[in-house]
Amino acid sequence: MQVVSISSLKGGVGKTSVTTGLASAALAAGIPTLVVDLDPHADASTAMGVQPDGQLDIGRMLKSPRRARLGDNVVPSGWLKRTSANGAPAPVLDVAVGSAYTGIYDRPDLGRRDLRRLSHVLATADNYELVLVDCPPSLNGLTRMAWSASDKVTLVAEPGLFSVAGTERTMRAIQLFRQEFAPGLSPAGIIANRVRSGSSEHAFRLAEMQTMFGKLLLTPHIPEQANWQQIQGAAHAVHHWPGDSAKNSSALYDALLQNLLSAGDDSQGRAKR
Ligand SMILES: Nc1ncnc2c1ncn2[C@@H]1O[C@H](COP(=O)(O)OP(=O)(O)O)[C@@H](O)[C@H]1O
Ligand SMILES: [Mg+2]
Numbered sequence: 001m002q003v004v005s006i007s008s009l010k011g012g013v014g015k016t017s018v019t020t021g022l023a024s025a026a027l028a029a030g031i032p033t034l035v036v037d038l039d040p041h042a043d044a045s046t047a048m049g050v051q052p053d054g055q056l057d058i059g060r061m062l063k064s065p066r067r068a069r070l071g072d073n074v075v076p077s078g079w080l081k082r083t084s085a086n087g088a089p090a091p092v093l094d095v096a097v098g099s100a101y102t103g104i105y106d107r108p109d110l111g112r113r114d115l116r117r118l119s120h121v122l123a124t125a126d127n128y129e130l131v132l133v134d135c136p137p138s139l140n141g142l143t144r145m146a147w148s149a150s151d152k153v154t155l156v157a158e159p160g161l162f163s164v165a166g167t168e169r170t171m172r173a174i175q176l177f178r179q180e181f182a183p184g185l186s187p188a189g190i191i192a193n194r195v196r197s198g199s200s201e202h203a204f205r206l207a208e209m210q211t212m213f214g215k216l217l218l219t220p221h222i223p224e225q226a227n228w229q230q231i232q233g234a235a236h237a238v239h240h241w242p243g244d245s246a247k248n249s250s251a252l253y254d255a256l257l258q259n260l261l262s263a264g265d266d267s268q269g270r271a272k273r
Pocket of ligand 1 (some may be wrong): 003010011012013014015016017020043137142193194195222223224228230232
């Protein structure tokens with residue numbers, strides 16, 4: 001199992017979009033996947049069409065991480081209704097549902113014991129090959145909790161002036177966190193999102209990011225896509241959406257997922273929980 005956090009200092013850069021794009025690619029590839037919606041806004045839960053039926057949300061699971069059984073509280077993504085089994089094993093795409101309740105842990109001063117809460121919740125997640133953690137837009141307690149439970153961290157950035165600087169700051173924060181709390185954590189890379197192909201500013205910033213971060217800048221980059229909000233608003237997987245632009249986007253997420261899973265290969269197979 002690999003646990004991958006999708007984080008950034010800033011909101012609105014596309015963490016939830018990247019999480020759902022990767023989850024859609026994982027579903028298409030038949031990789032049993034859990035999405036942990038750690039953002040109190042719970043956008044990933046909405047975009048993945050989850051309808052809880054008495055399950056505890058992730059905030060409540062974090063509150064009692066040893067008593068709340070993950071397996072009893074995850075909710076299957078609504079996307080599964082649109083997958084045809086074709087005789088293959090039933091696909092697995094579950095969500096640990098987000099809620100405002102997680103906000104109680106989003107403090108800057110979260111102690112070492114609290115930082116391990118998500119690791120405890122995920123201790124019984126062995127039936128998944130992939131766990132994607134959608135983080136809130138800050139480097140406070142929840143994001144740090146996600147990092148401490150993760151094998152890899154990815155950062156999402158738009159190719160603009162402030163987001164390049166913000167990404168560099170976040171990279172430094174990951175290195176410091178790693179030294180102190182999570183020696184096995186590897187920064188799996190940076191995902192450039194909302195790239196406009198005709199924009200010379202974006203081309204310039206991408207080149208700058210390439211120079212700064214080298215192979216940590218993952219490929220392919222994800223372009224600005226006109227119907228992306230419509231797909232998310234309809235709670236559809238991009239792989240299930242008709243039309244050429246969704247098809248292109250699906251292919252990009254397939255490749256990105258592969259590159260992400262093989263990034264920093266030395267960190268795989270580590271038994272740390
Ligand atoms: N590649 C993209 N093309 C077009 N719109 C996008 C793209 N990525 C994100 N968006 C839109 O930008 C907004 C913020 O994205 P979101 O994934 O919610 O960011 P975050 O989780 O970092 O706050 C959303 O309305 C989303 O639909
Ligand atoms: Mg989000």
